Amino acid sequence: MGDTVTGNPTLGGYTGPVDLSRPHFVGVGGSAMSGLAQVCAARGSVVSGTDAVDSPRLSALRAAGCTVEVGHRAGAVDGASCVVYTTVTQQAPEIAAARAMKIPVVHRAQVLRELAKDRYLVAVAGTHGKSTTTGILAAALTFLGRDPSFVVGADLDAPGSGAHHGAGEVFVAEADESDRSFHFLDAAAAVITTIAHDHPENFDDLDAHLIAYVTFAARMRPDALLIANADEAASMDVIGRVRRLHPDVRVLTFGRSPQADVRFGDIDRQGWQSQTAVRARDGRGVVRLQSPSRYHVQDAVAVVALLVAWGFGVEAAVLAVSSFTGVRRRFTPVGAVGGVTVVDCFADHHNEIAADLDAARAVAGEGRVIAVVQPSGYARVRTFGRQIGTVLAIGADVTVLLDVHGADPISGVSSTLVGDAVISAGGDVRYATREHAVDLVAALARPGDVVLLLGTGDVGGLATPMLTALRESAGQYV
Incomplete structure (x- = not known):
């Protein structure tokens, strides 16, 4: 793979300013879509949405003041300032109706970018562990009193709990690589958990993923911070190429490798509990999680690395990530x-x-x-x-x-x-x-x-x- 940064072959259409005064979400019951709708409503937008079936998430959105309907119909977009879609909902009648009425049709990632444009956006990317890592970071920052905004691609506990509009500077969001829509984002910081070949309907091989991640990272804001997995050859390959394209990016690595900036050791598991010792240049600590998953421990260490890069001590960072209680449907x-x-x-x-x-x-x-x-x-x-x-x-x-x-x-x-x-x-x-x-x-x-x-x-x-x-x-x- 060369260092070429490609365009976005799977997404296209509207690229102008996104007006979120009256957004309509098609497929609003999806985990990420419902979270974006919830944050829009909390910011004062008049939010509407449609979905094929009713669900607890739709009930949560109604309770938040959103107008949501079960069933797709063209007339649902009347009066909308924009219509929000995902790859799954592109063929819904609302999309065709919006285009006929000259209403901007925007991908959910464009909405995320708009919501976070005045915040410090942390985009969590990777083949595995995105939702868990996003949830751990949101929990840690909340524990530290920073009141972040966040959109997780899953519920944390109750339906609708995977998103929050906070008063703090940081906006934490899961960044979806499956359709390359994370290319819309211009993050101030990013975490890349893992990189492996996935989504074969959109990616022919691992090299195609590497190009996509290089593009994502190279589009970060000036003086960006990138947290990456030192134990994984694919992630380190991306880091090397990003450094050439984006020389002012600051990179901090995590892993068990002796070369990692933030290292963790053996994982001790007792029933549903797990813990591991973490070492960084300025200190040591122990991450303790209510989960037996090795992946979850690795995700927690990635968040520790980010917090350390921001200037938190290791002891404070491990205590903060240990406050995490889980994400629904993740073990x-x-x-x-x-x-x-x-x-x-x-x-x-x-x-x-x-x-x-x-x-x-x-x-x-x-x-x-x-x-x-x-x-x-x-x-x-x-x-x-x-x-x-x-x-x-x-x-x-x-x-x-x-x-x-x-x-x-x-x-x-x-x-x-x-x-x-x-x-x-x-x-x-x-x-x-x-x-x-x-x-x-x-x-x-x-x-x-x-x-x-x-x-x-x-x-x-x-x-x-x-x-x-x-x-x-x-x-x-x-």
Whole structure:
């Protein structure tokens, strides 16, 4: 890969000023879209939105004073100052209607840029760990009394909790690389957690990702700060190229590498708790998290590095990140019945699935790990199905495979691609519909087991019925 900074081949259209006086959000129930809508409303905008289905997020937006409807219709954009879309909602009738009425149609990243233009924008990017790292940074700054604005691509606890309009100078936001929309941002600081090949519908290979990240980082503000993973060759490759294109950027690295500016050691895990010692030039401390995930610990150290770069002492930084309590669907315990614990996970990439299986094994101890997997996206299954199956065979005692979740089916691509790889690697696989999976897991599970619900689709919705089925199976009726 050369040092060339490319344009933005997947996004186009309106590039003028964004008027947020009366924004209309198409797909307003999405995690990031609902957060942007919430911040707009808190700033005094008259916010409207539409979504295909009702949800707790829509209820939270209504409570915040937004006008939201269930169902897409062209007339919903009447009077809007701009119409906000994502890649998923580009074909909605509101988009065509807005263009016909000469209403600016803007990507959600353009709204984020507008909201943060007078703030110190921290953009959290990376293939894995964006939501968790954004949530940890928001929690840490809140703990330190800085009242940041933030938009996380997930809920923190209650629906609608993933965004906040604060009085502080800092605006923390998750930066989405999947459609290259993070190229719209001009961050004052950025965290790059990890870089791996993902989103094969938009990226042919790892090199395409590297170019995208170089472009993102090279468009940062003058005298920008960049936090990067010293343990990862891809991240360090990007750093070298960014330094040539953006020589005034300040880089601070984190990791276990002796070359890292902020280093962490072995991770000690006890049940749902984990901790690691952290060392920087000016001090030492211990990060303690309410999570058994190694990824979450690494994300917390990345935030420590950013806080240290801002001048906080290591002891204050580790105490601040240790205040983090979690992000929904990021290895989130939903409940336990009869010694069986159900955990909800957003993982869809094989690296993420492997990390969550590792965390589940730490919790299960002598118990088994049962993975209920809803593969996400036909292009991803076609490209990574074998890798997903292999990590499931290694990390799960039993894999229950659902149908692929996603639009645009590809001939010959199904969950069987993953299942065949599980079998080839010596694993145990079962196939089930969403409905049958509940009864199947209730029959399979025994005390001490951990059940993981894995996928970006609606597999998390099985948690409550699964707990009910487990109670009934154990004779503990609700």
